[in-house]
Amino acid sequence: MNTTKSQCVLLTGGAGYVGSHTIIPLIESGYEVVVLDNLSNACKGLEGQKPVPITKVEELTGKEVTFYNVDLLNSNSVSEVFDKHDFCCVIHFAGLKAVGESCHIPLTYYRVNVSGSINLLEVMKAHNVKKLVFSSSSTVYGEPQFLPITEAHSVGNNLLNGYAKSKYYIEGILQDLCNSDKDWSVIILRYFNPVGAHPSGNLGEDPTGIPNNLMPFVAQVAVGSRPCLQVFGNDYDTVDGTGVRDYLHIMDLAEGHVSAVKKLQTNNKNGAVAINLGTGNGYSVLQVIDMFSQVSGRKIPYEIVGRRQGDCASSYCDASFAKDYLGWEAKRTLKEMCQDTWKWQSLYPQGFSTLK
Ligand code: UFG
Secondary structure, eight states: OOOOGGGEEEEETTTSHHHHHHHHHHHHTTOEEEEEEOOTTSOOOSTTSOOHHHHHHHHHHSSOOEEEEOOTTOHHHHHHHHHHOOOSEEEEOOSOOOHHHHHHOHHHHIIIIIIHHHHHHHHHHHTTOOEEEEEEEGGGGOSOSSSSBOTTSOOSTTOOSHHHHHHHHHHHHHHHHHHHOTTOEEEEEEEOEEEOOOTTSSSOOOOSSSOOSHHHHHHHHHHTSSSOEEEEOSOSSSSSSSOEEOEEEHHHHHHHHHHHHHHHHHOOOOEEEEEEESOSOOEEHHHHHHHHHHHHOOOOOEEEEOOOTTOOSEEOBOOHHHHHHHOOOOOOOHHHHHHHHHHHHHHOEEEEGGGO
């Protein structure tokens, strides 16, 4: 296939929550998008069709997205994808992300996240594609030592689970790679708490089983799929005793990736740079419940239970470096995060399996 080198971006894990939403502003900015995903955590399409989130993105944008059902652990298949396209850049989302599960099956997490990343980097190197945006997490900061968290905050200390450590290790690998070869240019994006959905309501977070995270759980209680939310602790030193987080609208996060890709294309300075993506504002669990209840018009039953192991009281970022370096800042409010989540949840009460 002949694609213009400067405009074709590969998304690993592009059928997942963050990946699928990111395709939309990429296409709107004129990029061609190729997705590679093993569908371990995405809704598969009918026989012979693309995965459901990709089909939805195509409907929303009116543009085609090339899709490969490929596992990063299979280097030969990854290499074949690179043989077919000239990528200007790769956005690496693919990986396992359930914090609790990573404590039970750490080897699987390291194999998929760390080995998968190494495979990808080796294939990129072999094809002389040396620009990468990496999907990292604020979890690499561990228990915050100060707030708001800047990029200068220490990383890798007291990480309590394999998921967090896998992100930290991959960041280290990327730093080493950039130190060893000055042609590499890497932007590491440390997400705070991505929530929400595309404003059409036709694309959103589609967790399998019981959601681990607050917003999808609240949405499922609001729609009646679950009877009650458990609030993990109300004795933290916060505004109302419940945990405070930096929630970030998924479309703002998606646009942050486009800014990173553009930066990689115009940047003369190589090396690895880590950047926080958040709003810089913190909201408590009870504030989120209250806002969701207002926008949905639904009562959200909840009970206060004990703290969840590994949780901190508050986590929110200093988002100024993203603005300085990428020219990006989050625009959407908590109200929009809740409204768009509710639109998605009402249209697809069981997520994309509603369609089946
Ligand atoms: N919470 C509840 N009840 C729930 C779920 C969550 O009260 O059913 C609370 C948590 O205790 C916390 C807040 O809601 O105070 C947010 O919890 P989430 O699970 O939504 O988010 P976390 O901040 O714990 O985790 C997120 C990502 C992780 C990532 C981490 C980095 O989901 O992948 O941020 O800090 F590792």
